[in-house]
Amino acid sequence: MSSPSSNAASVSTSASTTTIHLTVNGRTRTLSVEPRRTLLDALREDLHLTGAKPGCNMGQCGACTVLLDGEAVYSCLALAIECQHQAITTIEGLAHDDQLDPVQQAFIDHDALQCGFCTPGQVLALKSLLLRDPHPDDDAIERAMAGNLCRCGAYPKILAAARSLAGRAS
Amino acid sequence: MPIRIVTTHLEFEGQVEEVRVVLEGEEPPAWGPDTPFQVVGKPTARVDARERVTGAAEYSYDVQLPGMLTAAGLRSPHPHARISRLDASSALAVPGVRAVYSHLNAGDFINPSSGKPVFGNELLYHGDLVALVVAETPEQAREATRAIDVAYEPLPFVTAPDAALAANAPMVNTAVPSNTISDEYPQVYQRGDVEAALAQAEVTIETRMETPAALHNSLETHGGAASWDGSRLTVWSSTQGVFGARQQAAAALGLPMTAVQVITQYMGGGFGSKLGVHRSGLLAAYASRQLGLPVKYMLDRTEENLDAGNRPPSVQAYRLGAAKDGTLAALDLAVIHNVGANGLWSSPVALPAKELYQCANVRTTDRAARTNLGTLAAFRAPGVVEGIAGLEVAIDALATELGMDSLELRRKNFAERYQLLDRPYARKMLLDCYRIGAERIGWETRDAEERRYPGGRSGHLRRGIGMASQLWGGDGGPPAQAIAKLLPDGTAVIITGTQDIGTGTRTVLAQIAAEELGYPLERVRVELGETAHGVFSPMSGGSMTLASVGPAVRMAAVEARKELTEVIGQLAEAPADALDIRNATVFNRETGAEMGGVSTYLEQLGGHEITAKGMRGPNAEDVTVRTFGAQFAEVEVDIGTGAVRVVRIVAVHDCGRIINPLTYSSQIEGGIIQGLGFALTEQRIVDERLGMVMNPNLGDYKAPTIRDIPQIDIVLLNEPNVVANTLGVLGAGEPPIIPTPGAIANAVGHALGKTVTRLPLTPDRVLDMLSTTTERS
Amino acid sequence: MRPFEHLTVQAADEAIQALAGGDGGNTRLIAGGTDLLPLLKDGLVNPGRLIDIKPARALRHLTFDADGSLRIGALTTLAEIERSSQLAERLPLLRQSVVDAATPQLRAMATVGGNLLQRSRCWYFRGPFDCWLKGGTVCYMRDGENKYAAIFDQGPCRSAHPSDLAPALVALDATVSISGPAGSRTTPVAEFLAPPTNDERVEYRLRPDEMVTEIRIPAEAIAGHGVYLKAMDRRAWAFALVGAAAQVTILDGKVARARLVFSAVANVPWRATAAEALLVGQTLTPDLAAQAADAAIAGASPLAHNGYKVPLARELARRAILAAANLWTETN
Numbered sequence A: 001m002s003s004p005s006s007n008a009a010s011v012s013t014s015a016s017t018t019t020i021h022l023t024v025n026g027r028t029r030t031l032s033v034e035p036r037r038t039l040l041d042a043l044r045e046d047l048h049l050t051g052a053k054p055g056c057n058m059g060q061c062g063a064c065t066v067l068l069d070g071e072a073v074y075s076c077l078a079l080a081i082e083c084q085h086q087a088i089t090t091i092e093g094l095a096h097d098d099q100l101d102p103v104q105q106a107f108i109d110h111d112a113l114q115c116g117f118c119t120p121g122q123v124l125a126l127k128s129l130l131l132r133d134p135h136p137d138d139d140a141i142e143r144a145m146a147g148n149l150c151r152c153g154a155y156p157k158i159l160a161a162a163r164s165l166a167g168r169a170s
Numbered sequence B: 001m002p003i004r005i006v007t008t009h010l011e012f013e014g015q016v017e018e019v020r021v022v023l024e025g026e027e028p029p030a031w032g033p034d035t036p037f038q039v040v041g042k043p044t045a046r047v048d049a050r051e052r053v054t055g056a057a058e059y060s061y062d063v064q065l066p067g068m069l070t071a072a073g074l075r076s077p078h079p080h081a082r083i084s085r086l087d088a089s090s091a092l093a094v095p096g097v098r099a100v101y102s103h104l105n106a107g108d109f110i111n112p113s114s115g116k117p118v119f120g121n122e123l124l125y126h127g128d129l130v131a132l133v134v135a136e137t138p139e140q141a142r143e144a145t146r147a148i149d150v151a152y153e154p155l156p157f158v159t160a161p162d163a164a165l166a167a168n169a170p171m172v173n174t175a176v177p178s179n180t181i182s183d184e185y186p187q188v189y190q191r192g193d194v195e196a197a198l199a200q201a202e203v204t205i206e207t208r209m210e211t212p213a214a215l216h217n218s219l220e221t222h223g224g225a226a227s228w229d230g231s232r233l234t235v236w237s238s239t240q241g242v243f244g245a246r247q248q249a250a251a252a253l254g255l256p257m258t259a260v261q262v263i264t265q266y267m268g269g270g271f272g273s274k275l276g277v278h279r280s281g282l283l284a285a286y287a288s289r290q291l292g293l294p295v296k297y298m299l300d301r302t303e304e305n306l307d308a309g310n311r312p313p314s315v316q317a318y319r320l321g322a323a324k325d326g327t328l329a330a331l332d333l334a335v336i337h338n339v340g341a342n343g344l345w346s347s348p349v350a351l352p353a354k355e356l357y358q359c360a361n362v363r364t365t366d367r368a369a370r371t372n373l374g375t376l377a378a379f380r381a382p383g384v385v386e387g388i389a390g391l392e393v394a395i396d397a398l399a400t401e402l403g404m405d406s407l408e409l410r411r412k413n414f415a416e417r418y419q420l421l422d423r424p425y426a427r428k429m430l431l432d433c434y435r436i437g438a439e440r441i442g443w444e445t446r447d448a449e450e451r452r453y454p455g456g457r458s459g460h461l462r463r464g465i466g467m468a469s470q471l472w473g474g475d476g477g478p479p480a481q482a483i484a485k486l487l488p489d490g491t492a493v494i495i496t497g498t499q500d501i502g503t504g505t506r507t508v509l510a511q512i513a514a515e516e517l518g519y520p521l522e523r524v525r526v527e528l529g530e531t532a533h534g535v536f537s538p539m540s541g542g543s544m545t546l547a548s549v550g551p552a553v554r555m556a557a558v559e560a561r562k563e564l565t566e567v568i569g570q571l572a573e574a575p576a577d578a579l580d581i582r583n584a585t586v587f588n589r590e591t592g593a594e595m596g597g598v599s600t601y602l603e604q605l606g607g608h609e610i611t612a613k614g615m616r617g618p619n620a621e622d623v624t625v626r627t628f629g630a631q632f633a634e635v636e637v638d639i640g641t642g643a644v645r646v647v648r649i650v651a652v653h654d655c656g657r658i659i660n661p662l663t664y665s666s667q668i669e670g671g672i673i674q675g676l677g678f679a680l681t682e683q684r685i686v687d688e689r690l691g692m693v694m695n696p697n698l699g700d701y702k703a704p705t706i707r708d709i710p711q712i713d714i715v716l717l718n719e720p721n722v723v724a725n726t727l728g729v730l731g732a733g734e735p736p737i738i739p740t741p742g743a744i745a746n747a748v749g750h751a752l753g754k755t756v757t758r759l760p761l762t763p764d765r766v767l768d769m770l771s772t773t774t775e776r777s
Numbered sequence C: 001m002r003p004f005e006h007l008t009v010q011a012a013d014e015a016i017q018a019l020a021g022g023d024g025g026n027t028r029l030i031a032g033g034t035d036l037l038p039l040l041k042d043g044l045v046n047p048g049r050l051i052d053i054k055p056a057r058a059l060r061h062l063t064f065d066a067d068g069s070l071r072i073g074a075l076t077t078l079a080e081i082e083r084s085s086q087l088a089e090r091l092p093l094l095r096q097s098v099v100d101a102a103t104p105q106l107r108a109m110a111t112v113g114g115n116l117l118q119r120s121r122c123w124y125f126r127g128p129f130d131c132w133l134k135g136g137t138v139c140y141m142r143d144g145e146n147k148y149a150a151i152f153d154q155g156p157c158r159s160a161h162p163s164d165l166a167p168a169l170v171a172l173d174a175t176v177s178i179s180g181p182a183g184s185r186t187t188p189v190a191e192f193l194a195p196p197t198n199d200e201r202v203e204y205r206l207r208p209d210e211m212v213t214e215i216r217i218p219a220e221a222i223a224g225h226g227v228y229l230k231a232m233d234r235r236a237w238a239f240a241l242v243g244a245a246a247q248v249t250i251l252d253g254k255v256a257r258a259r260l261v262f263s264a265v266a267n268v269p270w271r272a273t274a275a276e277a278l279l280v281g282q283t284l285t286p287d288l289a290a291q292a293a294d295a296a297i298a299g300a301s302p303l304a305h306n307g308y309k310v311p312l313a314r315e316l317a318r319r320a321i322l323a324a325a326n327l328w329t330e331t332n
């Protein structure tokens, strides 16, 4: 069994189930997974946090987007065992005590969603941008949101929501 | 209440169907153009948006039950093959694997929709189901699919429709002696004498349009989770129709419908491909029964793209004849459909040619081939998207030939009446759409030098403006039911059997009920997406949901309010018609005096809930209800790289009364963006030699990203159509995708001075177009 | 994906040790995982052990040395290249090469080392086909659906190199530092990436017990100015149909150094040396750029569906050369 030890030398883990610790939405969670378990499956299957969605499992849709230390990544292409030293934020962790994150509120107000399956990923992708750059221009918004497909085509409204948060009318 | 059985007509995707429905009571009179509204017509955020932005919304993919197992499918790596050996022992040895199903041990499991076994040993297309693994974890299930030892005996295959229809073609399915759908094909529609009219026409042209197979790629794949409680089955299905799904599941599992419950609270898109429970939902139920544990089977993206339907490819050949003044004299269209291995129908590609323009001599011929490819499914305005693209490009080519403005040509051939049944349209606002759209896009200056050549004539940019028309049904129809319940605490529950597939159904139904009840929106809760309530609604398809279910909800609310005022009147010793209810508060109509909240009365009734029923009445007879519209596109083509950028789309659609302008515009934008994908980037690519699909994923199958979208200007007409239904609404789900590809194709044609003959307009195609010499003057 | 053992290392030497102790190809390094995990999921590689090198922080840096050269650690992410203001100023070509690569999420994970070692995106290679590159006998691309295929023939395989970064690195005369059990070696990126051969059916030359530690770009290359232009099927999230990297140094009004390198036209980044030769020593004009662009595509042998890549490569080359010299405008 391995334990997370940031300064130690190499840590070896057998192919079977092992215990890992993930910091998810500010809480340390202990779970037992195979090394091949992706972060997406760990969140959904082990922690029952199903906000991150499997749209493709191949880095081709963006529905599984979560934040690792504030940076948007595809959780389907990360191994859970390799995310033990980063702060993981999922959509479930964005609102605080019933108080929605401004990004969530802007998505509601601008109707930046239809079926909603891509929405958690979209919200987090935009959150990640705004953490880095609170006042992005349209080009920056479009580039930051280019890794999240929305098959329903909520893009114009997502853009409007993002513009409103960037402090610019749409 | 009086009960009547009436016969009425439904039009769904070009087919007119007679239905008999039972009606109780009378629908309220239609909302008129001057009806005042408090809630209806106001931009309203979705009532379930919070769940969707917080991750709380539970999709079928998210269902987790104690002990639940996961399934994964093994798919055919051949276009046509027989399974000569299948040995699952290595797969069963993978830790965590509970079962492997195939034709060997589950051959008697029949899909009621096709009447055929779910597992056959003749595989008809790349992606056909070979076997299903059920395991404890998704990784184990997927790993085990690779461990199944299968030997395939390849069989001759055919993927091109003309080859499939040729003499001596390989049989797509050795059990079916012909590659056509049925002996109703070729389907020929005729009025007048096309050949004679073409021979006499002053001007004739021929054009061709090939459209690709498009894959729905709903972001949530098809599938379901199933759980048994004794002999009762619950299926959480990603479906557009819980009642249809229930019927299929009951038939497949040999259960009475009362033993099956289907739940779809949230679903991640369907676009026509999820009208039932799908094989995947049936398999989850089957495996769950065998194993005594809940089972979830959600397709992976590859399975989805190979086996969950497609907008089938079409090849359209047009011949048009006209007088020099532009009067259309003849229209001949031949279509070849490629409906895939198990296709039983073909899409109404020819519908626009029959109906859109006034023309005495029309002939359409539909040939349809089954091929060794995945089977077609309805996809947002099936056929009509393709047909409009073909027809509207042909009209532009004719205009060029005539030296006439193409919009003028369209106006000239405007069809006043519905020519197929020679009867009036309830309303046709198409000319208004043309006028408004043309103004907005600046049609008049479309040939101006500085507009067409943004970088000057020697530069590499060319701009073009094009347009296309839209027609569609979307007036809905019966049967659809709703129940309104007024609870003692002053809240209301609306129960229907419809589902919200992302279109905002929950929200508009709540708005309608709130309006009629005189309740604030927050006090109205809409319950849908479950068969257990037993309140029937049709599937969400054909842009019929609001126009079918909305009137039923309205009637239920009207009836509930009647009962409410009656009850309050008796309690307050006032005549019921002297009472008004606004904001869930009772007022005296004459004096304006406030008489307290509704709950102060309802709470006196010992828990009694006022319950009222509503249903959708029959459709108007002897008249054709349509939505019409037009879109105008401005594009910029880089003639050096072949890149096409859509700069702007102006969309003018008559969708009747707009209940919620916010979600309405979302629908329009979504349709346009899917249409843009169809025009520019999306296509299933098949290696015809191998019979294999090359891009069953979201990497090589390219749906638009946020960077691909243009500025979209939506013109809200908001004119109630009082003939259509008591709300005056028309569907808005399909209309917006219909004209987009045609408008873009015409804009590109305008930019390049050529006629588009094939979609999508990827850079390679555009560069090829540029290197061919046939200019259009 | 088969089960695998997992090892986490903190430094390059630990990785080398672990690789040496391993059994050749059965062990794989994992960096960002953005290419490796899809390959594992598709069953195209099935290692018994993964070594996570991400914690080796020393391999993650962007350093301009005193002599003006640049060193990039193998674990530097594409996002770090994209966001480096120093690079934006001093080496725009490099930054440009990654801004339209993949997506923000992928760039946040994807590393420079992994990008050079990513496998072909050919759909026959990635799909259920026993193609030559996977050890079979046929390159299905040649007579199949080859719209994305290479237009230059470099051997049995016709897959096109997918990396946007690699052609930029080749245009910058970059070298790659490699560590193995026997020590370190340095090789030009232009040689490190090599067409697959019968014996080595991969697009790079790295032994299973070696790892990439660093990329170096010499000062002479940085002194010039360059651009990367990428043509795509959609405006984001697509591999290049063709990409063109040009880096040009102009001294006293004449071209002193020129590099023109394409992505997606050959098995590996394709350097257009004939075009470069035409430019050097000359005053750069639109006509000269057009001539060089013509020379750049000489010898192309397109297949049935990728003929469009020839004029596309020519046009991107012309624009890239002009843009590198700040001569490109909307009107030419």
Ligand SMILES: Cc1cc2nc3c(=O)[nH]c(=O)nc-3n(C[C@H](O)[C@H](O)[C@H](O)COP(=O)(O)OP(=O)(O)OC[C@H]3O[C@@H](n4cnc5c(N)ncnc54)[C@H](O)[C@@H]3O)c2cc1C
Pocket (backbone or CB within 6 Å): A058, A059, A060, B699, C028, C029, C030, C031, C032, C033, C034, C035, C036, C037, C038, C074, C075, C100, C101, C102, C103, C106, C109, C110, C111, C112, C113, C114, C115, C116, C117, C118, C162, C163, C164, C165, C210, C211, C212, C213, C237, C238, C239, C240
């Ligand atoms: C959907 C999608 C779109 C993409 N689009 C683009 C694009 O447009 N342009 C583009 O250029 N790329 C694109 N990519 C590719 C992407 O850039 C690469 O996957 C990424 O750069 C690989 O880096 P990584 O760190 O994730 O590598 P990994 O996946 O971790 O590793 C890839 C390979 O390199 C080996 N490896 C990694 N690091 C080292 C090292 N230091 N020494 C030795 N071996 C090592 C691994 O063993 C493995 O074999 C795309 C990828 C995806 C999934």
Ligand code: FES
Pocket (backbone or CB within 6 Å): A053, A054, A055, A056, A057, A058, A059, A060, A061, A062, A063, A064, A065, A074, A075, A076, A077
């Ligand atoms: S599920 Fe991760 S990108 Fe699609």
Ligand code: FES
Pocket (backbone or CB within 6 Å): A113, A114, A115, A116, A117, A118, A119, A149, A150, A151, A152, A153, A154, B219, B268, B269, B502
């Ligand atoms: S809202 Fe449906 S995919 Fe984005």
